[in-house]
Amino acid sequence: MPRTKGGKLARFFLDGDAAGAISFIREQPSQEWIYLYQDLFTEAMYEIGALWERNEISVADEHLATGVCDYVMSRLFQLPENKEADKRAMFLCLEGEQHYLGLKMVNHLFEERGWETKYFGSSLPLEYAYATANKWQPDVIGLSVSIVYHLPQLKKYVEQLAVLPHRPVILVGGRLAGQYDLVQYTSGKCTVLNNLIQMEYWLKTFSDERISSSR
Numbered sequence: 534m535p536r537t538k539g540g541k542l543a544r545f546f547l548d549g550d551a552a553g554a555i556s557f558i559r560e561q562p563s564q565e566w567i568y569l570y571q572d573l574f575t576e577a578m579y580e581i582g583a584l585w586e587r588n589e590i591s592v593a594d595e596h597l598a599t600g601v602c603d604y605v606m607s608r609l610f611q612l613p614e615n616k617e618a619d620k621r622a623m624f625l626c627l628e629g630e631q632h633y634l635g636l637k638m639v640n641h642l643f644e645e646r647g648w649e650t651k652y653f654g655s656s657l658p659l660e661y662a663y664a665t666a667n668k669w670q671p672d673v674i675g676l677s678v679s680i681v682y683h684l685p686q687l688k689k690y691v692e693q694l695a696v697l698p699h700r701p702v703i704l705v706g707g708r709l710a711g712q713y714d715l716v717q718y719t720s721g722k723c724t725v726l727n728n729l730i731q732m733e734y735w736l737k738t739f740s741d742e743r744i745s746s747s748r
């Protein structure tokens with residue numbers, strides 16, 4: 534029997550039981566998305582990674598769990614009614630990077646806080662990311678990286694996107710964020726956030742700075 538809440542949620546995902554997963558999530562004492570994403574969904578998927586690494590589940594089990602996780606997130610997350618359309622962010626995974634669930638959570642949390650967002654999911658080649666950002670002019674571009682052999686791509690993306698004429702803030706997160714010094718790796722041209730709690734703090738500081746600079 535799984536002992537943690539993340540472990541219990543992982544069981545529903547692995548059983549392909551979306552209805553069970555939804556009821557379990559709805560029973561949680563806090564329904565705040567930051568908590569649900571950080572302590573339940575992320576933990577559940579990390580647990581699935583650990584089971585996969587130990588060969589206790591197959592690739593098919595992991596694919597089913599990923600599909601159910603994605604479905605449950607889309608099913609439960611509601612867009613806020615009032616958007617302040619003055620803050621824009623776009624989110625993408627580097628070319629070749631398929632791990633998009635974490636980025637999808639980040640996109641939802643920005644939306645929940647009233648940002649207008651564009652979420653591109655997995656593997657967006659740099660030329661398209663650059664062209665879209667140049668046209669849409671987001672304040673923030675969020676990149677996600679999970680696999681070590683994508684790090685050289687990260688350097689290229691950050692270097693090119695950071696010098697867009699409107700000078701967006703480049704945020705970097707993902708599984709590797711806490712494992713390597715990505716700020717130094719990208720010559721200090723991005724802000725690295727290791728988890729959703731750091732992201733929330735960064736968002737608050739960004740909004741406070743905006744309010745004080747508009748006074």
Ligand code: B12
Nearest residue numbers: 575578582586630631632633634635675677706707708726
């Ligand atoms: C599901 C999964 C897959 C799915 C991805 C599905 C999807 N749509 O995302 C599929 C099957 C495609 C896949 C493929 C592979 N995977 Co995989 N995968 C996983 C697994 C089990 C879960 C990933 C996940 O969703 N995690 C949960 C999310 C929420 O966590 P997260 O990404 O870290 O995001 C959090 C933060 O980092 C942050 N964040 C993320 N992005 C951003 C961005 C910004 C801007 C900010 C602020 C924050 C932020 O917010 C999130 C919220 O907490 C992990 C295990 C693990 N530990 O993560 C392995 C894992 C990452 N995969 C692994 C491997 C090896 C692979 C493959 C190479 C397997 C293969 N041989 O083909 C391929 C590579 C594919 C590729 N080219 O990208 C290894 C990596 C090991 C290593 N040392 O590099 C892991 C760790 C599994 C393992 N234990 O061995 N995988």
